[in-house]
Every structure is written in structure tokens, then in C-alpha cells.
Amino acid sequence: MGLRITGTDVRTRAFSFELSGLLRAVSVCAALTGTCAIYASPVAAQNYTFNSVVIEGNSRIGNAAILSRAGIARGQSISAGELNEAYQRLVNSGLFESVRIEPRGGTLAISVVELPTVNRISFEGNRRIKDEALEAVINSGERRVFNPAQAERDAAAIAEAYANDGRLAAKVTPRIIKRSDNRVDVVFEIFEGDNVEIERISFVGNRVYSDRRLRRVLGTKQAGLFRSLVRRDTFVEDRVEFDKQVLRDFYLSRGYVDFRVNSVNAQLTEERDGYFLVFNVQEGQQFKFGDVSVISEMPNVDADAYRDIIKVKPGVVYTPSLVENEIARIERQSIRDGVDFLRVEPRITRNDRDLTLDVAFVLSRGPRVFVERIDIEGNTTTLDRVIRSQFTSVEGDPFNPREIRQSAERIRALDFFETAEVEAREGSGPDQVIVDVDLEEKPTGSLNFGGSFSTSSGFGVAVSFAEQNFLGRGQKLFLSVSTAEQAKRYGIAFVEPRLLGRDLQFGLELDVSETNSSFSTFDSDRILFRPSLTFPVSENGRLQVRYTGEEVDMLARTPPVNGPVIGNEIAVGKQFSSAIGYQYTYDTRLTGLDPNAGVLVQFTQDFAGLGGDSEYLKSTAKVVGETKIFNEEVTLRATLEGGALNWKGGANRAPDRFLLTPNIIRGFEPGGIGPRDLTVSGDDPLGGNLYVAARFEAEFPIGLPEEYGISGGVFYDVANLWNxxxxxLSGGSVVGESGSFRHVIGVSVFWDTPVGPLRFNFTDAIKKETFDREQSFELTLSTRF
Structure with missing residues (x-):
């Protein structure tokens, strides 16, 4: 009985056995009678012994390699089943298009047809996704053996990439073009199809927050005006799952502890070119903090000492972040007290009757686990030390899971990375932990354009560049160029956020400006040099100490057109001031008890007289408050600021005094209000030693479809500059020295475009002086790259 095993199709792996004698007899019997019984005594399975092996058809793969994969050796006795297994091993190797094994007496003949190698891979029909991105998706590669099954899998992977990009109708067909020397070109023919956008996102079950407010929380967006540029208006299942978690975090941070997403329904439109996305949610009731206490289960640890540092009070809206802040505060105190491995467990008791949550912070002894090492991956630009500086724990320190979570948040807050995942796993022993940091970097540079317009002076342009992660060191670099109204200004600023590896920020500012504008009748050259150190003094407070060296030269034009007062100041020539100062900042907008409200307080003083030509004390103060009302649909913001200049020696000149810009009061040119030196040919802003200003503004939706990204605002500014x-003042004609309050109302239009946010300000000065200079329109644009 002879045996021949063949296979002609790798994908089906078909093989046939030809048997003589017995099978032929069975077939004849069945055909004649319909039934046939065969009685056979057991026989021994047939074995083969081959003295030689003949391999045919191979050119790229050597004989030894084929025999090795088949597992056949000369002179070895093998059965028919083992011969079939050898055949299967050759077929499954993925190297051959067909395989045939045939015993010929003492010789085994193996005939193969090798699969071609891939000469070139190309993509046709792709416009939405570039070749480089598609090459990263597939596993086939040039100069590798062509595998039809792998090509089909690659086509499916490309189609999935298009589906994630919102093109669900995309079709991908792999084609091969035969070349010489058993090579093929693989071409993926792509039909991209139309983009399936999300036409509408709506919510069911939300009573407290509107659909508009909740849509701002989601990462998925509705198709809008710039649908060809926005990539978040397509349906991606993973993104929707992330949105469900984001919604829960949003409600939980506002006290809705029972919130849940019941379901998300994505329904195709009749035209199958868009989705209607519906989130079915259950908000529940809002809870507030009830009784807040501290319980110690550790000997020699007094609970009362830690109870005194708790800041959250009953009646405050419950949010997990406040609980985390209190735990961090207790742990920091325990480190100062020399208590190691302190574990703080918040035990929460629910009171449904009065909708409160009692929180008891239980102090207990935690397990003795240490940080073995911190592994960082994915940071191609950012240096490891920048990331490690966000950890308060280092190798060998006690392991604190909460501190690791906070370190992860600090890494994300750097805004250097698209994703930042921090996880802990068991190390070399049960008492050792390895912290893995997996990062994906993103662009950190920004380019800003600003523009202004006034009926009297025309347009002005300002350009600035900022790099938040200079050379991957976590340092900040700012460059600015301004050409507004013939005024040239060049500035450079550098910030090292962690000097000497500590929470100590070093800053250096250098500014050079030359003015030749229609705002004044004189030119000026200014050089400013300012190094500074900034460090924390409390949980929300920071203190900056600095030195300021400034040289100012006032220049007369030819022919001179300035008034007597400015003329006297020009005659002084170059004047250099040398000052030391400080700035205290208190900011609760991110860490306060209310996630929808915060306050910023700044107080600054500079003392000049350490050499130089001037001696003065300059003080400024600013208070900013912000809150959201009407279920966070409307943002209210109020700013109050002022300054005082107490001159003690040297020449008090216009560039040294306060000059109000549109950042302080809108509706006027820079220096558009305050004392002025009137002349026949014009007038000059003189500035003032005292000023006070207040700004009130509101931002709100204006009823347009949210996908347009357009919202509105109103504002009211009031300011006074005098003294x-x-x-x-001899020989001059000065007006406005005693001061008066100017009042401005205005309307803002905010437009969130793909190239950056635009802001249009339209103003009207309802109370002003005849000598003031108005600016009725202002435009700003910021874009990121």
C-alpha cells in the first residue's frame, strides 16, 4: 500500500490519501447492495524507513532547514501518522504555498512551492490617514515571506483604524503583483468612504445640569462648523467609555454620589452617515459633608492633634478631592511627627434623611512596604529627572498609594504628555513595590497672535512664542515680539521650576523695547533685567523675591513736538533704577473647597534705591474672584486692583509711573486715560502715581448650536488714574491730574476655532473725559502647535 501526502492551498491545508485494495472494495460493495459488512482482523500500522530524502522546488530555504522543520531524519523508522505530522509542520511553517510528501521505496520525496517574499508594500486610495500611520498598523513587512492570512489580518486592521476615525464604511482589499525571482508587491486598495459623524449628543434623566453643560464635559463632540478639522466628532467606542467615566467624575465632584450612566445608545441615521448619541443617566441627590472626625487606632498617636488641621467643615458639598486633600494633610503632619507607615482610611457614613455624609479619618498602622524603584518609559524628549521630581517618594522610601496617585496627577498637570499612566506592582519581594510610569508625549510649544484696532490709530499686531518644556528639562522659555503702532518690543523670559531639585522656581526676564508710536510725542528706549526666586509659603500661597534693573531713555523727535512737562523729563537723559521686591500670591481657584469658585490675591512691592538714579516705593494689589452660577452655565468674574507710587529721589518721569492698558480697563488705548500734557500738535499721556480699577464680566451661551463653539459675554469696567x-509741571498745560472715574460697558464674542480661541471685544465708554483716547474694538487670537 503506497502513501502520498499533498497540499496545494496553504489557507485550506488540504491533503489527500490514496489507498488501494480495501477502500476500492468497500466502494464497489456499497454501490451494488447499499449495505456491506467488512470483518477484518487487526493489522500492524505501516512504518517507513528512508535511506535518502529528495527535496525539490526549494530555492530560498535550504534542505537542512526543511528537514529540521519536518522533523525527519535519514534511517529513522516512522509511521504514516508521523509522516502526516511532518507534513503538517511544513504547512504550518508559513513558508510554503504548497507541500507534497511521497514515499518512493527507501527514498522520501518532498516537493515544495515556496511563498514569495514581499518586495514592496504600498497603499492606494488613502487620503484621510497617511502612509506612515498605516505602516504602523500592519504587521507585514518588506523582505519578509508573504503570508496571505497575515495580509487579510492587516486589511482588517486598516479598516479598524478607519472605523476609529469615524469612517465605518471603509473597505480594504489586499492585492499582489508578481515580480521576478519569486517576489511580490503587496498593495492595499482602500476605499475610505464617508465620515460618519455624531450629529447630536443628548441626555435623558438629567435634571440639574443641562445638555449643553454636560456636552462640555465629554471628550466626544458634535459635528460642527469645522467638521473637516475636528477629529472628536466621530463615533469611537473607547472614547464613549471614557466619557462615561468623565461624567461620573463630574457629578461625584459635585456631591452626587449615586450618579450612574444607565446606558449609552448610538443610533445610525437613516442615511447611515451620522450617529445620534444618547446618554441615559441617573443623577440622584446631592450630598454634603456631615460630621468630620479623626479616630486613632495607633498607640501614642493623638487624634486631637490631627483633628485640628482638618479644614473641611460640615455643610460643604461633598467631593472626593477634598477627602484626598485632608488625607494628604494628615500624612504630611505624620511625617513631621516622625510617624512612619501611617495609613489614613476615610470611613463614610451615609445619612439619607438630611443628605449628608459623615467622614471619619481612621489612623492605623499600614503594611511595611517600600518603593524598590521607579521605571519610566515613553518619554522621548522629557528627561527622567523632570518626571522623578514630581514624586515625593524615592527608592527606599515607604510606599504610599495615595502619594503615588497624587504624583500621577502632578505629572499630568505638567501638560507635557498626551497620556500618563502610573501603576504599582510587586517588586523583588512582598515588601517591595515597583512604580511603572508609562508616558506619551505631546507638543508643548505655543504661538500667540494679538491684534487691536481703534478708529484713530488703526491696527496693531503682537506675536509671542512659548515653550513649556524647553529641551525636555521642564523649563519654560518665552519669546515675544510686538510691533503695535510703530512700537517695537522684544522680550525673553526663562523659568526653571525646580532649582537644585527643590520646589524653588528660578525666573529670568530680559525685555528691550523701542517706541515710536502715535500714542505719544516722544520716543523711548527701555532695557529691563529681572531675576527672581519663587517658593511656597502655604498650601495656596507662594512668595516671589526679585531684583529689577531698568534703564529708560526718553528721546525727542525731530522737530520736537512735545509739551514742556515731557520736555523737562526728556532733558534728564538715561535713568537707571535698581530695585528689590517681592510678590505674594494666594490662589484657591484650583484647590479651594468649591470646585466652581475661587479667589486670587496678589500683593507686590518694589523698593528702588540700591544704587541707580531713582529712589521710590511702588506697591500694587489685585483681587480676582470667579464663580459659576445657573448650574454652571454662566461664569461670573470680578477683578479689583490698584497701585501707589511713593517717589523719594531722582526724576519721576512718565515711563516710571502707572500707565493703564486695555488689560486694566478696556475701551481705551494704552495710556488712553489719566493726566495728559496738552500741546498744539498733540498730547502725551503722563501716567499717574495712583490708580484703581474694577472689572466685572460674565460669560454665557448665546443660543447658537454648541458645535459652532461660539459664546457671548458682557463686561463693565471702571478705573481712575491720578496724582x-x-x-x-512748570510751563505745561496738564489736564486730568486730579483724576476721575471712567466707566466702560462692552460685549464680547468668544469663538473656539481649530486654530485657537478668538475673542472680540466691542466697547462703549459711557463716562469719559474729552481728552481721553478711545478704542472701540479689540481682537485677540491664541493658537497652539
């Missing part, structure tokens, strides 16, 4: 003490 020219210690100024030589």
Missing part, C-alpha cells in the same frame, strides 16, 4: 506729586 502727579513730585513731577515738575
Amino acid at each position: 502727579l506729586d513730585d513731577v515738575d
Whole structure:
């Protein structure tokens, strides 16, 4: 009985056995009678012994390699089943298009047809996704053996990439073009199809927050005006799952502890070119903090000492972040007290009757686990030390899961990375932990354009560049160029956020400006040099100490057109001031008890007189408050600021005094209000020693479809600038020295475009002086790259 095993199709792996004698007899019997019984005594399975092996058809793969994969050796006795297994091993190797094994007496003949190698891979029909991105999706590669099954899998992977990009109708067909020397070109023919956008996102079950407010929380967006540029308006299942978690975090941070997403329904439109996405949610009731206490289960640890540092009070809306803040505060105190491995467990008791949550912070002894090492991956630009600086724990320190979570949040807050995952796993022993940091970097540079317009002076342009992660060191670099109204200004600023590896920020500012504008009748050159150190002094407070060296030269034009007061100041020539100062900042907008409200307080003083030509004390103060009302649909913001200049020596000149810009009061040119030196040919802003300003503004939706990204705002500004003490006013015609309050109302239009947010300000000065200079329109644009 002879045996021949063949296979002609790799994908089906078909093989046939030809048997003589007995099978032929069975077939004849069945055909004649319909039934046939065969009685056979057991026989021994047939074995083969081959003295030689003949391999045919191979050119790229050597004989030894084929025999090795088949597992056949000369002179070895093998059965028919083992011969079939050898055949299967050759077929499954993925190297041959067909395989045939045939015993010929003492010789085994193996005939193979090798699969071609891939000469070139190309993509046709792709416009939405570039070749480089598709090459990263597939596993086939040039100069590798062509595998039809792998090509089919690659086509499916490409189609999935298009589906994630919102093109669900995309079709991908792999084609091969035969070349010489058993090579093929693989071409993936792509039909991209139309983009399936999300036409509408709506919510069912939400009573407290509107659909508009909740849509702002989601990462998925509705198709809008710039649908060809926005990539988040397509349906992606993974993104929707992330949105469900984001919604829960949003409600939980506002006290809705029972919130849940019941379901998300994605329904295709009749035209099958869009989705209607519906989130079915259950909000529940809002809970507030009830009784807050501290319980110690550790000997020699007094609970009362830690109870005194708790800041959250009953009646505050419950949010997990406040609980985390209190735990961090207790742990920091325990480190100062020398208590190691302290574990703080918040035990929460629910009171449904009065909708409160009692929180008891239980102090207990945690397990003795240490940080073995911190592994960082994915940071191609950012240096490891920048990331490690966000950890308060280092190798060998006690392991604190909460501190690791906070370190992860600090890494994300750097805004250097698209994703930042921090996880802990068991190390070399049960008492050792390895912290893995997996990162994906993103662009950190920004380019900003600003523009302004006034009926009297025309347009102005300002350009600035900022790099938040300079050379991957976590340092900040700012460059600015301004050409507004013939005024040239060049600035450079550098910030090292962690000097000497500590929470100590070093800053250096250098600014050079030359003015030749229609705002004044004189030119000026200014050089400013300012190094500074900034460090924390409390949980929300920071203190900056700095030195300021400034040289100012006032230049007369040819022919001179300035008034007597400015003329006297020009005659002084170059004047250099040398000052030391400080700035205290208190900011609760991110860490306060209310996630929808916060306050910023700044107080600054500079003392000049350490050498130089000037001696003065300059003080400024600013308070900013912000809150959201009407279920966070409307943002209210109020700013109050002022300044005082107490001159003690040297020449008190216009560039040294306060000059109000549109950042302080809108509706006027820079220096558009305050004392002025009137002349026949024009007038000059003189500035003032005292100023006060208040700004009130509201931002709100204006009823347009949210996908347009357009919202509105109104504002009211009031300011006064006055006092020219210690100024030589002889021979001049000065107005506005005693000051008066100017009042401005205005309307803003905010447009969130793909190239950056646009802001249009339209203003009207309802109370002003005849000598003031108005600016009725202002435009700003910021874009990121």
C-alpha cells in the first residue's frame, strides 16, 4: 500500500490519501447492495524507513532547514501518522504555498512551492490617514515571506483604524503583483468612504445640569462648523467609555454620589452617515459633608492633634478631592511627627434623611512596604529627572498609594504628555513595590497672535512664542515680539521650576523695547533685567523675591513736538533704577473647597534705591474672584486692583509711573486715560502715581448650536488714574491730574476655532473725559502647535 501526502492551498491545508485494495472494495460493495459488512482482523500500522530524502522546488530555504522543520531524519523508522505530522509542520511553517510528501521505496520525496517574499508594500486610495500611520498598523513587512492570512489580518486592521476615525464604511482589499525571482508587491486598495459623524449628543434623566453643560464635559463632540478639522466628532467606542467615566467624575465632584450612566445608545441615521448619541443617566441627590472626625487606632498617636488641621467643615458639598486633600494633610503632619507607615482610611457614613455624609479619618498602622524603584518609559524628549521630581517618594522610601496617585496627577498637570499612566506592582519581594510610569508625549510649544484696532490709530499686531518644556528639562522659555503702532518690543523670559531639585522656581526676564508710536510725542528706549526666586509659603500661597534693573531713555523727535512737562523729563537723559521686591500670591481657584469658585490675591512691592538714579516705593494689589452660577452655565468674574507710587529721589518721569492698558480697563488705548500734557500738535499721556480699577464680566451661551463653539459675554469696567506729586509741571498745560472715574460697558464674542480661541471685544465708554483716547474694538487670537 503506497502513501502520498499533498497540499496545494496553504489557507485550506488540504491533503489527500490514496489507498488501494480495501477502500476500492468497500466502494464497489456499497454501490451494488447499499449495505456491506467488512470483518477484518487487526493489522500492524505501516512504518517507513528512508535511506535518502529528495527535496525539490526549494530555492530560498535550504534542505537542512526543511528537514529540521519536518522533523525527519535519514534511517529513522516512522509511521504514516508521523509522516502526516511532518507534513503538517511544513504547512504550518508559513513558508510554503504548497507541500507534497511521497514515499518512493527507501527514498522520501518532498516537493515544495515556496511563498514569495514581499518586495514592496504600498497603499492606494488613502487620503484621510497617511502612509506612515498605516505602516504602523500592519504587521507585514518588506523582505519578509508573504503570508496571505497575515495580509487579510492587516486589511482588517486598516479598516479598524478607519472605523476609529469615524469612517465605518471603509473597505480594504489586499492585492499582489508578481515580480521576478519569486517576489511580490503587496498593495492595499482602500476605499475610505464617508465620515460618519455624531450629529447630536443628548441626555435623558438629567435634571440639574443641562445638555449643553454636560456636552462640555465629554471628550466626544458634535459635528460642527469645522467638521473637516475636528477629529472628536466621530463615533469611537473607547472614547464613549471614557466619557462615561468623565461624567461620573463630574457629578461625584459635585456631591452626587449615586450618579450612574444607565446606558449609552448610538443610533445610525437613516442615511447611515451620522450617529445620534444618547446618554441615559441617573443623577440622584446631592450630598454634603456631615460630621468630620479623626479616630486613632495607633498607640501614642493623638487624634486631637490631627483633628485640628482638618479644614473641611460640615455643610460643604461633598467631593472626593477634598477627602484626598485632608488625607494628604494628615500624612504630611505624620511625617513631621516622625510617624512612619501611617495609613489614613476615610470611613463614610451615609445619612439619607438630611443628605449628608459623615467622614471619619481612621489612623492605623499600614503594611511595611517600600518603593524598590521607579521605571519610566515613553518619554522621548522629557528627561527622567523632570518626571522623578514630581514624586515625593524615592527608592527606599515607604510606599504610599495615595502619594503615588497624587504624583500621577502632578505629572499630568505638567501638560507635557498626551497620556500618563502610573501603576504599582510587586517588586523583588512582598515588601517591595515597583512604580511603572508609562508616558506619551505631546507638543508643548505655543504661538500667540494679538491684534487691536481703534478708529484713530488703526491696527496693531503682537506675536509671542512659548515653550513649556524647553529641551525636555521642564523649563519654560518665552519669546515675544510686538510691533503695535510703530512700537517695537522684544522680550525673553526663562523659568526653571525646580532649582537644585527643590520646589524653588528660578525666573529670568530680559525685555528691550523701542517706541515710536502715535500714542505719544516722544520716543523711548527701555532695557529691563529681572531675576527672581519663587517658593511656597502655604498650601495656596507662594512668595516671589526679585531684583529689577531698568534703564529708560526718553528721546525727542525731530522737530520736537512735545509739551514742556515731557520736555523737562526728556532733558534728564538715561535713568537707571535698581530695585528689590517681592510678590505674594494666594490662589484657591484650583484647590479651594468649591470646585466652581475661587479667589486670587496678589500683593507686590518694589523698593528702588540700591544704587541707580531713582529712589521710590511702588506697591500694587489685585483681587480676582470667579464663580459659576445657573448650574454652571454662566461664569461670573470680578477683578479689583490698584497701585501707589511713593517717589523719594531722582526724576519721576512718565515711563516710571502707572500707565493703564486695555488689560486694566478696556475701551481705551494704552495710556488712553489719566493726566495728559496738552500741546498744539498733540498730547502725551503722563501716567499717574495712583490708580484703581474694577472689572466685572460674565460669560454665557448665546443660543447658537454648541458645535459652532461660539459664546457671548458682557463686561463693565471702571478705573481712575491720578496724582502727579513730585513731577515738575512748570510751563505745561496738564489736564486730568486730579483724576476721575471712567466707566466702560462692552460685549464680547468668544469663538473656539481649530486654530485657537478668538475673542472680540466691542466697547462703549459711557463716562469719559474729552481728552481721553478711545478704542472701540479689540481682537485677540491664541493658537497652539
